[in-house]
Amino acid sequence: MAWHITGDVEEFLAGAGGFLRARPVQNTLMLTIAEAVRMQGPHVYGPGDPVFGWHDGEDAAVLCTPPRAPVLSAMSPDAAASLAELLDADLPGVSGPDVAVDAFVARWRRRTGRAAKVHGRQRLYRLGELAPPTPQPPGEAKVAGARDRDLLVEWTAAFFREVGEDDPEVAQFVDARLSYGGVLVWETGGAPVSMASLTRPESGMVRVQAVFTPPQHRGRGYAGAVTAAISRAARDAGATEVVLFTDLANPTSNALYQRLGFIPLEDRTMVEFAS
Structure with missing residues (x-):
């Protein structure tokens, strides 16, 4: 074989x-x-x-x-x-x-x-029964559009830096998801304060990605609210499975997603080889 x-x-x-x-x-x-x-x-x-x-x-x-x-x-x-x-x-x-x-x-x-060294570990989750946060923070979820593009590129670049990926194709990442309505922003007072995106459906499955709240807006429940909103939207659109990855070194995000109804499935390791 x-x-x-x-x-x-x-x-x-x-x-x-x-x-x-x-x-x-x-x-x-x-x-x-x-x-x-x-x-x-x-x-x-x-x-x-x-x-x-x-x-x-x-x-x-x-x-x-x-x-x-x-x-x-x-x-x-x-x-x-x-x-x-x-x-x-x-x-x-x-x-x-x-x-x-x-x-x-x-x-x-x-x-x-x-030589090889572990530089990160992730956990794969799938959504069971969605449990939106209570109480919900003020504001509402909206589908992002062209008017939000520059802000989303800035936020997505910041997200990738925080998770250690520093993706050079950030604008392409954002444009691809905007093309099919795959980004939600949480707005308060008409201003975006958090975001989450989705992959295109594949075999009934979508993956939540790039959940990000700028530092000045953290600690108010916006990430949970926008994640719940985009997960509900995915299911309403016909997705049978909603999944996401978390960084195992971040206990806050792991606890948050489990409160929302995401169930841990398996762990994954990322290894770097010495040059």
């Missing part, structure tokens, strides 16, 4: 799409990233050429959009170790479910001699 590696997203989806879509919650990153590449072109995430792969012996996949590190699906330690023998030796790191990442990193270090 072997890995199939390709730079063609259509070939990847033909080979791996079936099992990825069968578990859209666990494979949320794979599905949404591949769909973005399919719709917006191979360099939507940067100038490097993407790499995709799937294993013909088990339901396992990998996706890499340089300069980002590869993302692994759930897979056996043997599949992860064999993948570490195939990918480019200059990878910046790797991320994915803990078991897969641990096996990949162990083989990678033996192969390359490069």
Whole structure:
């Protein structure tokens, strides 16, 4: 049994799409990233050429959009170790479910001699029964539009800096979501004070992203309110699954999302390789 590696997203989806879509919650990153590449072109995430792969012996996949590190699906330690023998030796790191990442990193270090360190851990949640915050803070949720673009770009850039990603494609990220009404802002007195965005639906699943409240507006319940509002809007629009990731180092956000009805599913590790 072997890995199939390709730079063609259509070939990847033909080979791996079936099992990825069968578990859209666990494979949320794979599905949404591949769909973005399919719709917006191979360099939507940067100038490097993407790499995709799937294993013909088990339901396992990998996706890499340089300069980002590869993302692994759930897979056996043997599949992860064999993948570490195939990918480019200059990878910046790797991320994915803990078991897969641990096996990949162990083989990678033996192969390359490069040091590796954990630089973040995330938890995947899916929404159960939505429990909007009570009492709700003053204000209301509104679908963001072109008039909000500059502010959303500023806030999204700040969000990525806070989570350590510093994404250079912030404007493209915002424009893509504005194009399908995928950003809500919470407004008080007619002024935005918080935001949340959604991915496009994929196999009935959407992912809440970039929940951000500027520091001067924090501690007033706006993040919970806008997250509940965008989650309700997603379900009203037909989404069967609403998911999100949290930083495990942030107990505040983990507690908040659980109060809103999000249920923890699995943990993921992000590893950096020494240059």
